[in-house]
Amino acid sequence: MQRVADAWALRVRGSTWDEIAAAVGYANGPNALRAVRNYVGRLPEPSMPELRSLWRERLEFLWPVAVRDAESGKPGAMRAAVAVAQRAAQLDGLDQPQRVEVNASAAEIAQLVNLLSRSQGGATEADVFELDVIDAEVIDG
Incomplete structure (x- = not known):
């Protein structure tokens, strides 16, 4: 056994x-x-933690090889190093989007809109909130 x-x-x-x-x-x-x-009875499926650990070890093995090859100017080595780094970042969850919560009052948002509009030489708050809305329908011809 x-x-x-x-x-x-x-x-x-x-x-x-x-x-x-x-x-x-x-x-x-x-x-x-x-x-x-x-x-x-059949080949067992490895668990997710086992697979993550396995691939982490493989990437840890590949990284120094990729860096050494890139430093020596080996063709394609930089691309390989970037691929190893990207895969490691994905595996570790580094590429996940960050959630940002903004809690602002309507007055604070209006103040930011005015500030941004003026800094861009654009419309004022009144212009932004008084835009004409056109109701239209797209017809395929």
Whole structure:
């Protein structure tokens, strides 16, 4: 049972079935695969925390390689480094939009509208709130 658990843990970490067989003592890769399938009935699905941890480790491995290659001027290395950095940021949730709540009174909003309008040489508050509205319908011809 422990050998099967170790085999699956290695598979989740990215090892091939042949590598797993050599590491945990199966004759070959297909035997290791069969042992895991026979024990659990099918290949188990790794949990989300396991997958996040796995990909975090993989990205941590790739980052120094990408930086080294970029510093040496290897073609395509900068693009690869950016791809690794973007994926790490996505995985860690750094690219999620930030929620900002603004609590302002109507008077404060009107004051900001006037200030912004005047700074842009544009309309005053009266102009903004007294625009003519045209009711129209789009007709496809």
